[in-house]
Amino acid sequence: MRIVYFLVQAALIGCLLSCDSKQNIAKAEPVAAVTTETPSTEKAVVYQVFTRLYGNTNDTNKPWGTAEENGVGKFSDFTDTALADIKSLGTTHVWYTGVPHHVLVRDYTAYGISNDDPDVVKGRAGSPYAVKDYYSVNPDLADNPAQRLEEFDALIARTHAHGMKVIIDIVPNHVARNYQSLGRPEGISDFGAHDDTSVTYARDNNFYYVVGEDFEVPTAVDYQPLGGEAHPLADGKFDESPAKWTGNGARAPQPDINDWYETVKVNYGVKPDGSYDFARLPAHLRGAHWRQHAAFWVDKDVPDSWRKFYDITQFWLARGVDGFRYDMAEMVPVEFWSYLNSAIKQTNPNAFILAEVYNPDEYRNYIQLGLMDYLYDKVELYDTLKAIIQGEAKPAAIIPIQARMQDIEHHMLHFLENHDEQRIASPEFAGDPFKALPAMVVSVTLSSSPTMIYFGQEVGEPGAQDAGFGKPSRTSIFDYVGVPNHQRWMNDGAFDGGQSTDDEKALRNYYKKLLNLSVSEPAFTGHYAEIHQWNLDQSTRYNEQLFSFVRWRAGQKILVVVNFSAQNSSVSLELPPAIANQWGPVISATDTLEHRPVSIEGQQLSLELAPYGSSIIHIKTER
Structure with missing residues (x-):
C-alpha cells in the first residue's frame, strides 16, 4: 500500500x-x-x-x-x-x-x-x-x-x-x-x-480519537464513489463519532481525499x-x-x-x-x-x-x-x-x-x-x-x-x-x-x-x-563479486551499457553478463586478477541461459549479446 x-x-x-x-x-x-559468513543454501x-x-x-x-x-x-x-x-x-x-x-x-x-x-x-x-x-x-x-x-x-x-x-x-x-x-x-x-x-490516546486503546468531533467523508471535485452510480449508502456520510485518526496518521476529522481515508490508524502504545x-x-x-x-x-x-x-x-x-x-x-x-x-x-x-x-x-x-x-x-x-x-x-x-x-x-x-x-x-x-x-x-x-x-x-x-x-x-x-x-x-x-x-x-x-x-544452481546462494568496472576500464569490447559479475560456491563458478542496450554487442571480458588467481585458468565456458557460443582465449571470454540479451555462463577452471 x-x-x-x-x-x-x-x-x-x-x-x-x-x-x-x-x-x-x-x-x-x-x-x-x-553478517552471514556462510551464504544461505536456499533461494526462494x-x-x-x-x-x-x-x-x-x-x-x-x-x-x-x-x-x-x-x-x-x-x-x-x-x-x-x-x-x-x-x-x-x-x-x-x-x-x-x-x-x-x-x-x-x-x-x-x-x-x-x-x-x-x-x-x-x-x-x-x-x-x-x-x-x-x-x-x-x-x-x-x-x-x-x-x-x-x-x-x-x-x-x-x-x-x-x-x-x-x-x-x-x-x-x-x-x-x-x-x-x-x-x-x-x-x-x-x-x-x-x-x-x-473520551481521550485522544490511551495505551490500551486500539485507535486514536479526535475527541468531540465527528468523522467527515473527504471530498474531491473529480471523484465520486462508484463513478457516480447511485447507491443507498453513497450519500457523503459515514457515522463515526468521535472521529478516529486515519490510517496514514492524518489527525483531522475530515481526511484529505489522498489520505488512506478508508482506514484507521492502529495504536501500538506510541503517544x-x-x-x-x-x-x-x-x-x-x-x-x-x-x-x-x-x-x-x-x-x-x-x-x-x-x-x-x-x-x-x-x-x-x-x-x-x-x-x-x-x-x-x-x-x-x-x-x-x-x-x-x-x-x-x-x-x-x-x-x-x-x-x-x-x-x-x-x-x-x-x-x-x-x-x-x-x-x-x-x-x-x-x-x-x-x-x-x-x-x-x-x-x-x-x-x-x-x-x-x-x-x-x-x-x-x-x-x-x-x-x-x-x-x-x-x-x-x-x-x-x-x-x-x-x-x-x-x-x-x-x-x-x-x-x-x-x-x-x-x-x-x-x-x-x-x-x-x-x-x-x-x-x-x-x-x-x-x-x-x-x-x-x-x-x-x-x-x-x-x-x-x-x-x-x-x-x-x-x-x-x-x-x-x-x-x-548453488552459486546463486554463494559469493559475489562485480567485474563490470574492471572490464570497463580494461577492454575496448566492453561498454557502459553492459553489466557483469561472478557468483561461485562449492566448486561451481558462474559469470553473468547482461546487455541493457537496444544494440547488438560484441563482448570481450576478463576475470579480474583477484578472481583469476583464486579460480585458476579457465578450461571451458557454457552459456546455460541462451546456449550461445562463448570463446575462450586465456582468461578472456568473447560472446555476442543481442539487444537486451543476457548470458549466464558456467565456467570450468583448473581449480
Whole structure:
C-alpha cells in the first residue's frame, strides 16, 4: 500500500516517529555479529497473485463494473493444473494477495455480513488493505460464501500438495473504518470494542480519537464513489463519532481525499507526541536469535493492539499459512515486530516473514531488531534498475547498491513488479517487457535473496485497463477486472498458453528458464563479486551499457553478463586478477541461459549479446 505513502511520510515521522523513538536502540550500522559468513543454501521464488483476479476469465472490463459484469476469480480457480503451472516457474512460495476479508461494495447480508459504505471504500471491489475481519476471508473468493474459510483451507492444502508454501497479507498499521469481525474466536474482542473514546490516546486503546468531533467523508471535485452510480449508502456520510485518526496518521476529522481515508490508524502504545509507552529493546538484542527476543518479552506488559495481532497471526498459522507479508511495516514500532515475529517463529521456525519497508536507514533495524526475514529492495535496487531501463542511469549504478547491502543482501527481496508498481510493459515503465529482461536477470541472480514476480509479469501484461478507481499502468487492486495477457495464457483453465501470442509464450519460457536456474544452481546462494568496472576500464569490447559479475560456491563458478542496450554487442571480458588467481585458468565456458557460443582465449571470454540479451555462463577452471 505504497500509494501516497511518500506524500505523508514526513508528517507521519513528525507525529509518531520522533527522535524519542530512536533512543535506547543501538545505531543501525552493519556489524560483524550479524553478517552471514556462510551464504544461505536456499533461494526462494515468490509468486504473487492477486487472488480475485487470477482465475477471472471475463474480458468485459467495464469501468466500475460489478462482479457480475466483469467477473471475479475464486479460490477454486487454483486447480491442480493452475498450481502445477505456477510451480513450473520455480516457485517456492505463493503470496495470495487480498485474502483477509476487506471492505467491498457487494451485498452479502444473506451471510450475516454488513454492507460496506461506498463513501469509505476505494473502488467497488475494495482495497485489500482495508481489512474488515481478520478472522475470515473475502467472500468474493468463495464459491459458497458460507464456506469461505473452508474453501481457503482447501487451497492451502492444494498449494502444499504442489510443494509450495502459502503467504498472506497482514496489515498491522491500520484496519477498515468499519472493522467488524464475525469470525473472531471466543474470548477475542474487536478492535476498538473496549476503547476509552473520551481521550485522544490511551495505551490500551486500539485507535486514536479526535475527541468531540465527528468523522467527515473527504471530498474531491473529480471523484465520486462508484463513478457516480447511485447507491443507498453513497450519500457523503459515514457515522463515526468521535472521529478516529486515519490510517496514514492524518489527525483531522475530515481526511484529505489522498489520505488512506478508508482506514484507521492502529495504536501500538506510541503517544501523540511520538514517545513510547512500552519496554524498549536493549542494544544486545540487535542480531540476536529470535529465542532471545521471545525471552525478553515473556514478562513484559504490552499494549492491547500487540496482543490482538499475536492472536490474528496465530490463528492463520494454525490453519496452515506458512508466512506473512506485512503492509507498511515501518509505520509500526520495531519493538512490536520483535514481539510478534519471535512469537511467530516459536510456532513455526520456518515461517516466511516479508515486510514492506522503504527507508534504507531503517533496513537493519527491521531485520536485526524487528526479526524480519526479508524486506522489499525497492528504493535501492528496483528504483535503480527502473532508471537504467528508462535510460536515466547507467548499469554501474548497481555497484554501490550491492556494496551497501552486502551484510544484509540475503534479506533484501528483489522484484520488478508487484501490485503497487507500474507494469513493466506499460508505456509509463518500459513499454516492452523484453526491454526489462537484462534487469530481470540481474534482479534474480545478483544476490542470494528471494525473487518475487507478479502474476501476468511473465507474459508481459501491460495493465492497460481503466477499471474505475484503478487507472492504467497498474493492474487495479480496487476493481473487478480481467487481466488480458494472463487470461490468454490461462486459456480457460488449461494454463497452456493456448490463446497467447508467440511473444507472450517466448517471454514466459524465458522467465521459466531463468527462475528455475536461480533456485537450482548453488552459486546463486554463494559469493559475489562485480567485474563490470574492471572490464570497463580494461577492454575496448566492453561498454557502459553492459553489466557483469561472478557468483561461485562449492566448486561451481558462474559469470553473468547482461546487455541493457537496444544494440547488438560484441563482448570481450576478463576475470579480474583477484578472481583469476583464486579460480585458476579457465578450461571451458557454457552459456546455460541462451546456449550461445562463448570463446575462450586465456582468461578472456568473447560472446555476442543481442539487444537486451543476457548470458549466464558456467565456467570450468583448473581449480
